[in-house]
Amino acid sequence: MKKTVVLGASDNPARYSYEAVSRLRRYGHEVVAVGRKAAEVADVSIVTEPPAEDNVDTVTLYLNPAAQESFYDYILSLHPKRIIFNPGTENDALVELAKQNGIEPIEACTLVMLSTGQY
16 A cells, blocks of 8 residues: 655545545555644544655645645655646646656546546
């Protein structure tokens, strides 16, 4: 299973990040959820301070490009294999940084990838 960091996690069931955390857990993936407020989704605690993590496979983004900037160093420090840019999170600057650091940038939807077996 793929350890995934969800940036922009929310406990609001109307948010795609909520559904992503829920489905990732349903599919058996380990999830680290980082959001603006501490909360719980499924069996995952949303933390407000990005934790140091090892063996991260995927960072999936639910933050607009401007909000992503303060997380660049954090994302790169995780050394993920890939970053998923969900719809509305596309960011050329972070795509370039990812490529320079050997990280695969993917413009896709985590929820679709999960439901079609492409995750």
